[in-house]
Structure formats: structure tokens, C-alpha cells
Amino acid sequence: MATPTLVKGSRSTRSTIALKLLMAVTGLVFIGYVLLHMYGNLKVFAGQEAFDEYAHHLRTFGEPMLPYEGLLWVLRVVLLLSVIGHAYAAFALWARASKARTQKYVVKKAVAATLSSKMMRWGGVALLLFVVFHLLHLTTHTINVNGDPESPYERVVSSFQPEQWWVAVVYLLAMIALAMHLRHGVWSASQTLGLTNTAKSRARANFAGVFLAVVIAGGFALVPLSILTGIVD
Amino acid sequence: MKITLNIWRQANASSKGAMQKYDLDDVSEDMSFLEMLDLLNENLNEKGEDPVAFDSDCREGICGTCSLMINGEAHGPEVTTTCQLHMRSFKDGDTITVEPWRAEPFPVLKDLIVDRSAFDRIIQSGGYISVNTGSAPEANNLPVEKAKADRAFDVATCIGCGACVAACPNGSASLFLGAKITHLGELPQGQPERESRVVDMVAQHDHEGFGGCTNIGECTAACPKGIPLDVISQLNKDLRTAMLHGR
Amino acid sequence: MTDTNVTSDAAGFFTLGEPIADTKAPADVPVPQRWEERKAHAKLVNPANRRKIKVIIVGTGLAGAAAGATLGEAGYQVESFCYQDSPRRAHSIAAQGGINAAKNYRNDGDSTYRLFYDTVKGGDFRSRESNSYRLAEVSASIIDQCVAQGVPFAREYGGLLDNRSFGGVQVSRTFYARGQTGQQLLIGAYQALERQVAAGTVTTHTRHEMLELIVVDNVAKGIIVRDMVTGEIETHLGDAVVLATGGYGNVYFLSTNAMGSNVTAAWRAHRKGAYMGNPCYTQIHPTCIPVSGENQSKLTLMSESLRNDGRIWVPKKKEDCAKDPRDIPEEDRDYYLERIYPAFGNLVPRDIASRQAKYMCDEGRGVGPEVDGVRRGVYLDFADIIERVGRDTVEAKYGNLFDMYAQITAENPYEVPMRVYPAVHYVMGGLWVDYDLESNVKGLFVAGEANFSDQGANRLGASALMQGLADGYFVLPYTIANYLADSHERIDESHPAVIEAKKDVEERINHFLTVNGTRSVDSYHKELGHIMWEYCGMERTKEGLTKAIGLIRELKADFWKNVKVLGSAESLNQSLERAGRVADFFELGELMCIDALNRRESCGGHFRAESATPDGEAARIDEEFAYVAAWEWAGEDGHMPVLHQESLAYEAIEMKARSYK
Numbered sequence A: 001m002a003t004p005t006l007v008k009g010s011r012s013t014r015s016t017i018a019l020k021l022l023m024a025v026t027g028l029v030f031i032g033y034v035l036l037h038m039y040g041n042l043k044v045f046a047g048q049e050a051f052d053e054y055a056h057h058l059r060t061f062g063e064p065m066l067p068y069e070g071l072l073w074v075l076r077v078v079l080l081l082s083v084i085g086h087a088y089a090a091f092a093l094w095a096r097a098s099k100a101r102t103q104k105y106v107v108k109k110a111v112a113a114t115l116s117s118k119m120m121r122w123g124g125v126a127l128l129l130f131v132v133f134h135l136l137h138l139t140t141h142t143i144n145v146n147g148d149p150e151s152p153y154e155r156v157v158s159s160f161q162p163e164q165w166w167v168a169v170v171y172l173l174a175m176i177a178l179a180m181h182l183r184h185g186v187w188s189a190s191q192t193l194g195l196t197n198t199a200k201s202r203a204r205a206n207f208a209g210v211f212l213a214v215v216i217a218g219g220f221a222l223v224p225l226s227i228l229t230g231i232v233d
Numbered sequence B: 001m002k003i004t005l006n007i008w009r010q011a012n013a014s015s016k017g018a019m020q021k022y023d024l025d026d027v028s029e030d031m032s033f034l035e036m037l038d039l040l041n042e043n044l045n046e047k048g049e050d051p052v053a054f055d056s057d058c059r060e061g062i063c064g065t066c067s068l069m070i071n072g073e074a075h076g077p078e079v080t081t082t083c084q085l086h087m088r089s090f091k092d093g094d095t096i097t098v099e100p101w102r103a104e105p106f107p108v109l110k111d112l113i114v115d116r117s118a119f120d121r122i123i124q125s126g127g128y129i130s131v132n133t134g135s136a137p138e139a140n141n142l143p144v145e146k147a148k149a150d151r152a153f154d155v156a157t158c159i160g161c162g163a164c165v166a167a168c169p170n171g172s173a174s175l176f177l178g179a180k181i182t183h184l185g186e187l188p189q190g191q192p193e194r195e196s197r198v199v200d201m202v203a204q205h206d207h208e209g210f211g212g213c214t215n216i217g218e219c220t221a222a223c224p225k226g227i228p229l230d231v232i233s234q235l236n237k238d239l240r241t242a243m244l245h246g247r
Numbered sequence C: 001m002t003d004t005n006v007t008s009d010a011a012g013f014f015t016l017g018e019p020i021a022d023t024k025a026p027a028d029v030p031v032p033q034r035w036e037e038r039k040a041h042a043k044l045v046n047p048a049n050r051r052k053i054k055v056i057i058v059g060t061g062l063a064g065a066a067a068g069a070t071l072g073e074a075g076y077q078v079e080s081f082c083y084q085d086s087p088r089r090a091h092s093i094a095a096q097g098g099i100n101a102a103k104n105y106r107n108d109g110d111s112t113y114r115l116f117y118d119t120v121k122g123g124d125f126r127s128r129e130s131n132s133y134r135l136a137e138v139s140a141s142i143i144d145q146c147v148a149q150g151v152p153f154a155r156e157y158g159g160l161l162d163n164r165s166f167g168g169v170q171v172s173r174t175f176y177a178r179g180q181t182g183q184q185l186l187i188g189a190y191q192a193l194e195r196q197v198a199a200g201t202v203t204t205h206t207r208h209e210m211l212e213l214i215v216v217d218n219v220a221k222g223i224i225v226r227d228m229v230t231g232e233i234e235t236h237l238g239d240a241v242v243l244a245t246g247g248y249g250n251v252y253f254l255s256t257n258a259m260g261s262n263v264t265a266a267w268r269a270h271r272k273g274a275y276m277g278n279p280c281y282t283q284i285h286p287t288c289i290p291v292s293g294e295n296q297s298k299l300t301l302m303s304e305s306l307r308n309d310g311r312i313w314v315p316k317k318k319e320d321c322a323k324d325p326r327d328i329p330e331e332d333r334d335y336y337l338e339r340i341y342p343a344f345g346n347l348v349p350r351d352i353a354s355r356q357a358k359y360m361c362d363e364g365r366g367v368g369p370e371v372d373g374v375r376r377g378v379y380l381d382f383a384d385i386i387e388r389v390g391r392d393t394v395e396a397k398y399g400n401l402f403d404m405y406a407q408i409t410a411e412n413p414y415e416v417p418m419r420v421y422p423a424v425h426y427v428m429g430g431l432w433v434d435y436d437l438e439s440n441v442k443g444l445f446v447a448g449e450a451n452f453s454d455q456g457a458n459r460l461g462a463s464a465l466m467q468g469l470a471d472g473y474f475v476l477p478y479t480i481a482n483y484l485a486d487s488h489e490r491i492d493e494s495h496p497a498v499i500e501a502k503k504d505v506e507e508r509i510n511h512f513l514t515v516n517g518t519r520s521v522d523s524y525h526k527e528l529g530h531i532m533w534e535y536c537g538m539e540r541t542k543e544g545l546t547k548a549i550g551l552i553r554e555l556k557a558d559f560w561k562n563v564k565v566l567g568s569a570e571s572l573n574q575s576l577e578r579a580g581r582v583a584d585f586f587e588l589g590e591l592m593c594i595d596a597l598n599r600r601e602s603c604g605g606h607f608r609a610e611s612a613t614p615d616g617e618a619a620r621i622d623e624e625f626a627y628v629a630a631w632e633w634a635g636e637d638g639h640m641p642v643l644h645q646e647s648l649a650y651e652a653i654e655m656k657a658r659s660y661k
């Protein structure tokens, strides 16, 4: 409700835009991470040895300067903090938006909004749930779909066999959510960071959104798809 | 043509409102949307029913007073103001839903009229260049690059109607805010206060209860003056710069 | 009463009072030095005292917002009022074409003197030299001020300010911001005003309508307003009252003014003793979008700047009027302005262009749809210029106007010539003020279109914005200080004058809500508008005006008995707001007709058919009418208004017949 007072002593860091900047920066961290992760996953196509070697290498990277799994832990901390920041900002803005319009329209058309932009919040929640599932599945192995092979390669390949088709389906659905989140997220982050103040740069940011969405989600999806269809076994 | 109207009626700010149906014959294509409502009001008056309250003043698309949500679109189906919308945009037999702008910082005063004084307070918080009357230097001592002057003009054409807020799923006034930030920030005169302006105006925007922008773009599609999304990018950039400078 | 009025056409409708004079212009120095002289001797207010002084300003257009901001900066307590929901929406926002200033950036021989000369000549020698000169003198500072505020005027590639030319003059001195100059200037003034709100010097009261002026012993003490949302009747008292409430063109119902534009504030002041100056001087703008039907609520202006490039014509033969204009061959077209006025052509002043359009349509050569059996429209054709410079160039210059036209008419002006017709646009008349902009009621100042002072019988294009800002930024702040420097007794809300004013307002509102008649307010307003347009419009005659006065009186009597206003006084009630405005328009309309009837000469926007040269041009009668008609209210029906004459002397410019041939 509007209060007819003027704010005194305002700070940039306490604004909604600061929250948005936090989302954009953490979002970019995610993009960087998923790009690398996707690249790693594609090593499935180079065979078991390459994949397992890569998984091992991840853990021993920087040794002896870093302890075993050192890099991974740095990465995990950064990712965890990012998720917390990203989700906090997302929910804070979500709450704010619902407070900004308590009385809904009887009829409301969306003229320009893309489906992706409208799905950001629920899509984000879906991604969060997926990540939890994914960690329980492939990192902590709490969820075992097919025994618990030692080799990461085997774990992946056995998970996506047609017999457990539902696992692949969960992953593929998550990739759709990811694609949509990235399609709007990349454009949105550019806008939030103030990189799009001409029509041309806006078109570029939009293109980058579509491009990264297709490349990343597509890249990830190749793995379960090719296992499911028996291209990789 | 014949039109059926579904209109939000609400007696005052504190009462609960509801949609109500009215039938209207003899609507001509050349009428503006508001002239059609004038006609409805003449009929209601005749029948002894309270006419529908709606805002308008210039009726030529420049004052920003008119403000109707028509069939779920701010200012209706054309890119223009409600007062410049004509009945030829509708068909004989159409049902048209008319609602007020919906946003917590824009409380409904009566029927289709809302209170937009939050916009004035956003301007009060910093939407100006501090120059006292009489202390201005000779105008041509300060050349402004044509491209910049044109951009400043383009965004300065915002009429403060609030359609951006009405259309935004988040109830954000970022387009309005960005337009003013860009207008003043584009000009050399606007530089000294540039950082404090953006911080203060954004704080006031948030304080009024407008939502944060998530770059959905409904606002610019509804804006009768075609204020582009770059102003929001500019707004974000200016705030980021101010933040880096510790404001 | 003297017997001079016996010779007037309006004999029997008014009485003659004492002549008056503008006593504050320093008449002992030549015209160009008067403003310096006045400023040099005006009293000042000590900054420490300003905080204790309260100034009420009604209106937030260019005049009101500029005055509010400037007085706020100086440290006075300013209470600002407007009927819109934000000060930024005052009707100044709608001005399209531009603002004049004697900067001579084009090096085309412009100067303060030339702007002054053009204003006086354009006003057909019915304005005050002292005021017009001051206007020209401060015009350059206005541009400086606006640029410093961030007003995005059009610029050239070198980054310097651009100019264009406007009707009735031969230099290029009009500053503009595409077709939205008024908007940009007003937003500049509005922002300056809001800055003072934040600083705590100005308090704004939006959606508040002034309904009465409080006067004690001929000194203005405050106003009564209605909160248009809650219906509460509030009293605001102050040390001076400024009315900057704009023009009353809406007395014609259809005009280019905003729906809410009204005369109420000015008229209430008039009823409390303030003289009304030259009420019959109305400006009819030649290029507006024609009326299309009975339900139309407003007319839209197509900027005068279009006449720089568009050519005006009608068919030579009546049979061609219904044809597609593109099928009418060149030799069958009558470019009547170019034919009659070869020197100025399409750029003749507004009054002349308007009247000629009327004549063409009266002859039966108008175009467009028939409304009430007559085609009221002429073509404004851009085919030549589009062919010469290309569509893109035309679009860059006039794009927004063309779009607006297309939006309203559903015709494409790039392909089919525009149809335009004159419409009421501006009023030169208004409350009488002296050189200090103070009315004859002490402490009541009037600025902008609401006063009568600077434009004479006809205003040049782009001069109203100039006047509003000149009054608000540069004139009033000096002259009002001179008044405020003396101490003025304050009254409180228990004063009988306050109680009475409040009671009047309440009774009036109560009356409207209880008549419970059969006709809507708008239907009365429309009918009044028809009468005014027919008999007190572009061409006026003795018979017509006399008839109009009778018709208005009848209609007014019926209005008070038979109007139907629903709803309550304690809430937002738009019919009630309109009822009050229309009631005042009736009284104003009658006075306008009386003034027009008395002025048996043609000058500027006022054309009396009885006073024309053999070739149909306006003929002034300087020996008899070189005066300002300042009307005093004498009371309700049965009391005849009193005419005070302020004679006009020309020292700096020789009075000449105006010719644009």
C-alpha cells in the first residue's frame, strides 16, 4: 500500500535491483558451471576410460597444492552459496511481486511475455528439486537405480538404460526446464547487468539466450538420449 | 454496433467492488472508447443509475490521465492511450471487459479511477535537475550531441500513465523509472546528480510497494509512447555504477 | 451610467463604469526600460520572513508550476492546487508546436524589439505595449532556464538548439521538442515543482478543485476547495492567491482544451470583484480534425507547423466535394489562401486562415462527411512536399502528428490529404491584471492563459507557452514579492467571509444534487456550446449575439431547474464537478456575448460582420475601441455588468491596419 512518505538515506545495496544483480551474478556462475559440466558429460562419447579419467582428474586437480577433491570443494562451496543467494533473491522478489498486486485481473492477456519468462519461478523450483534428486542419485548415490558401480561411467550408463526409462525421463524433463530457464535467464542477466541498452544489443542477448539454452540443454540431453537409444552402451 | 460491457464497479477506496454487465446499442465505429463510455453514462444517468467513474482529461493521448485495462490489455488492443482507442478496433457483438489498473501502490478510488500519486513521489525523490530559476547559463553554451538529445527526448515522452505497471506481471514501475533515469542521465546537465538520483528513485519505487523487474517485457508492449526496454537496462547499469561507487 | 453606452450595440445589456488604468507600469520611462525600472523599485522580502508567508497557487500548468517552483526556491510556503491527479497533467502538456524566444540564433534579424513588434501586430493592436515588451524581453531567459532543467529541445547536428518558423512572422524563432513542446516544458516545470515538494517548501493538493475565492475588503485571503475524492470542502488561507487556471475555451463544449478545463476559478474571482478583461477574444485554430458526429467530446489540434509544408485547398466546383480528392485534377482545386494572400499564403495568421475556411464551407465547397447537412472541412495536402523531399523526411518532421491523425480518422495522411477545420483553441480574454499581474482585487494575482494581458485580440503561435513561463518564472516572483513585502492582516476560519464562502459552495452543491430534473449536465453543456459556436464563434453579428444572449438566459434558467445530478457530495462525483463548471460557463457565455456585442469592430480573433473592409477583411475602429474592456460583476440576473475601459496607447509602435496580403 502506498505510504505518502519520502525515503531518507537510501542505499543502492538495499534495492530490488541489488537483488536482481545478485541473481544475475549467481546465474552466470551457474551458466559457467553447467557449460563445464556438460563438456565433461560429453566425454561419455569418448568411452569409459576418458570419462572416468576425467572424473578422477577433477578430484586430483591441483594436487598436492590442493587436497584430494580440493577443487571440487571450492566449486561446491561457490555453487552452494550461489544457490542460496539465487534462491533467496528469487523468493524475495517473488513475494514482493505478489504483494504488489493482490487483486488480480479478471481478464489479463500476455502480449509480449515469452513462456520462458513466465516460467522462471516455477522452472527454478523445478531445477532446484532436480539438483537435489541429481545429487542424491549421482553424487551421494543415495538413490540407486541399478546397483552401485564403482566407475562413474558405468553408473551413468546403467542409470539411463531403457529398463529404468523413468530416470531418463526425469533428466530430459529437467533439461527442458533448464533450457527455458536459460533462454530467459541469459537475456535477463544481460539486461540486469545493464548490457542491453540498444535495440541491437538486446537482440544479441536474446539470441545468446536461445543459443546457450539449445547448446547446454541439448548437450546434456545427448547423454541420456544416446544411452536410452543404445548408441552408447 | 452493439457492445456488451463488463465493468468493474467500486463505490470508494474502502468498499469491495465487483464486475457488472451493461449492454449498449448505437455505438458507432468513429467513437473513441471514452466517448462510448460517455454514451453509457448518459444512459445510466437517464435511468437514475450512478454513472461509471473513469479518468480522462486531454483526450488526445498526451496527459496520461486515462487508464483502463481493456480485455486484459493496458489501454486496450492498440498501442495507444485509452482515449485514442476507437471503437473500430472492436466488432459488433463484442463483450469488452474493463478494469482499473491493478497494483497495490495504485489503490482504486472509485470504479475505474486509481491513485497514481506514487509516481509523483518517485519524481520528488530525485527526478529532476537541481537548478534554481534565474541561475541558468546561456542555453547554447552547452551543446548536446544530437544523438543524445534525441534519445533523451524519446524517453522523456513518457506520459506517466502507469500502463507499464498495470501490464507488468510483477507490478513493477521499472519502465517509468528507467525512462526518467535515461532522460536525465543522457544529458550533460543531468550528470552531477546522476548517482544519487538513481539510488534515491529506486529506493522510493521499492518503498511505494512496486514489484521488482524480471525483464518480462509486458510493460514496453503496453506503453503508449513506445518507451523501449533499454531504459531498464540503463537504470540497472546506473544503479550498478552507483553501487560500485559505494552509494 | 453615462450616455456613451447608448450608442453601443450592447445598450441595455450593461452599464458604463469609471475608466481604469494600469497604474503599475512605470509610464514615465520608455517602453523598453519599464521592466528594469519596475524591478529596480519593487520591494523585497527578507529571506527569513519568507518562511512565514504563505502563497496559494491554483493551477500547475506552465504558469502555475513555474511560479510554484520559483517561489518555493525563494523560500515561501507554497500551497499548490490542481484538479488533475498530478500536477504534470495540466493542459499545458498538450501544446504541440513550440515556444518563441528572441534569441536570434538564426541570425535572421530577430531581436527583442521584433518579437515585441510581432506580438503587438499579431494581437491587432489590442494588447498593452508594456506587457508585450516585457514578454519579449524575458523570452531568452526562459530557454536558458528550460535547457538547464533538462528539457530536450530539438537540436542540430552541431549540438546547438534548432528553431522553426510559425505562422504570422518572418523569422525563425520557435524552439520545439518535436510535436510535444508543451509536454517537455511542463515536465521541466513539474520536476522543478516536485523538487520543492521534497524540499518542503511546496505542498501539492491534487484532485482539488477551487470553488470560491475568499475576499475581505477587496483583498484576497484564501480559497475554498473541494477534495474531489472525499468531497470534503476545505478552506485554505494565505497571504496572496495566484490563479493560473488556464483558458475557458470549453465554454464552446467542443474545443481543443482538456475535458476538465474550466472557468470556475476565474469566474468565482470575478463574482468576488475581479474584473474580466476582453472575454470575447477567442482564438479559433484553423487546423483541427473536423467534427465527425454528435457524440464527439473533443476536437484535436493538428499543429500549426503543418502549414509550413501543407497546402490548403477546396474543390472549385461543388460537385467535386464528395469525390476522392486524389481524383480532382489540379485545375479544379482552389488553393484559396495562396490565391487571396499571395505574400503569406498558407502561413497567414490563425484568425484569417480560420475565417476563410468557414467561408469556403459556407459556400458549399467544404469536404468530408456531411454533419447537419454541411460539409465542414478543407484539405491540408502534403502531396507536393512528399514528392519534393520524400516521405521519410516528412515523417521525421511530422510523424507523430500524422500518426495521431490516422489514429483518429482511420485515414492515411501520407496518401489522402488531411481534412481540417477550425476549432476553438485559446482565449486571449481572462481576468484583468495590471503590470504586476495583480487583479483589481488586492493580493489576487493571475498568470498564464487565465489573465488577459499580453496577447491582445489574437495570439501568435508559440506565444502562450512563452507567456505562461514568463509569468511564472520571471515576472510574478518579483511582483508578488512587492506585494508580500507589506504586511497583510491574516484571518482565520471563523471569519464571516470564510463562513459565507463555504456556505455558498455547500448550498450550490446541495442544489445540484437535489434538483433531480431530467437532463444531464453534458446535454446542457453541448447546447450552450452550440449557441456559442453559432453566434459567438468565427463571425459575429449584432442580431446573432443578441439572440444568443436570450437563448443562453433561457437555457441557464432551465439548467438550474431541470438538471439531473446523481450520486452524493461526499464522494468522487464527476457529474457534480461538471455541473459546477457548466453553471459558470453559462454566466461567462453571456458576458462574452455582451462584450462581443459591444465591440462593434473587428479585431484579431473577434470578427464582426458589420465591420469589414470592402474585400471582407477585418476592420478595426481605433477611435472608438482602442481599449481593454474590463467587466465588473454587478450581481445575479437583473443586474447589468459594468464596463470599465482601459485605453490603450501606442508609443513604441505605430498603430497600423494589419495586412498579410
Ligand SMILES: Cc1cc2nc3c(=O)[nH]c(=O)nc-3n(C[C@H](O)[C@H](O)[C@H](O)COP(=O)(O)OP(=O)(O)OC[C@H]3O[C@@H](n4cnc5c(N)ncnc54)[C@H](O)[C@@H]3O)c2cc1C
Pocket (backbone or CB within 6 Å): C058, C059, C060, C061, C062, C063, C064, C081, C082, C083, C084, C087, C089, C090, C091, C092, C093, C094, C095, C096, C097, C098, C099, C100, C181, C182, C208, C209, C210, C211, C244, C245, C246, C247, C256, C257, C258, C261, C262, C264, C265, C301, C425, C426, C447, C448, C449, C450, C461, C462, C463, C464, C465, C466, C468
Ligand atoms: C492542443 C493545444 C496546443 C497548443 N499548442 C501551443 C503551442 O504550440 N505553443 C503555444 O505557445 N501555445 C500552445 N497552446 C496554448 C497553451 O498550451 C496554453 O495557453 C498554455 O499552456 C496555458 O497554460 P496555463 O499555465 O495558463 O494553464 P493550463 O496549463 O491550462 O493549466 C491550468 C491549471 O489550472 C488548474 N485548474 C483549472 N481550474 C481549476 C480549479 N477550478 N481548481 C483547481 N485547479 C484548477 C488545472 O488543474 C491546471 O493545473 C496550445 C493549446 C492547446 C489546447
Ligand code: HEM
Pocket (backbone or CB within 6 Å): A020, A023, A024, A025, A026, A027, A028, A030, A031, A034, A083, A086, A087, A090, A117, A120, A121, A123, A124, A125, A127, A128, A181, A182, A184, A185, A186, A188, A189, A190, A192, B213, B214, B215, B216
Ligand atoms: C534454486 C532454484 C532456482 C530458482 C528458484 C531460480 C529462480 C530464478 C528466478 C526467479 C530468476 C529471475 C527470473 C528473471 O530474471 O526473469 C532466475 C534467473 C536466473 N537463473 Fe535461476 N533459479 C534457480 C536455479 C537456477 C539454476 C540451477 C540456474 C543455472 C543452471 C539458474 C540460472 C539462472 C540465470 C542465468 C538467471 C538470470 C539472472 C537474471 O535474471 O538476471 N537458475 N532464476
Ligand code: HEM
Pocket (backbone or CB within 6 Å): A034, A037, A041, A055, A058, A072, A076, A079, A127, A131, A134, A135, A138, A139, A152, A156, A171, A178, A220, A221, A223, A224
Ligand atoms: C543429463 C544430464 C546430466 C548428467 C548425465 C549429469 C551427470 C553427473 C554426474 C555423473 C555427476 C557426478 C560427477 C562426479 O561425482 O564425479 C554429476 C554431478 C553433479 N551434477 Fe550433474 N549431470 C547432468 C545434469 C546436471 C545439471 C543440469 C546440473 C545443474 C543444474 C547438474 C549439477 C550437478 C552437480 C551440482 C553435481 C555435483 C558436483 C559435485 O559437487 O560433486 N548436473 N552430474
Ligand code: SF4
Pocket (backbone or CB within 6 Å): B157, B158, B159, B160, B161, B162, B163, B164, B165, B175, B176, B179, B219, B222, B223, B224, B225, B226, B227
Ligand atoms: S513508461 Fe510508458 S506505460 Fe509507463 S508511465 Fe510512461 S508512458 Fe505510461
Ligand code: F3S
Pocket (backbone or CB within 6 Å): B167, B168, B169, B170, B171, B172, B173, B174, B175, B212, B213, B214, B215, B216, B217, B218, B219, B220, B232
Ligand atoms: S513487464 Fe515488468 S518485469 Fe520488467 S520488463 Fe517490464 S517491468
Ligand code: FES
Pocket (backbone or CB within 6 Å): B055, B056, B057, B058, B059, B060, B061, B062, B063, B064, B065, B066, B081, B082, B083, B084
Ligand atoms: S486523456 Fe489524456 S492521455 Fe488519454
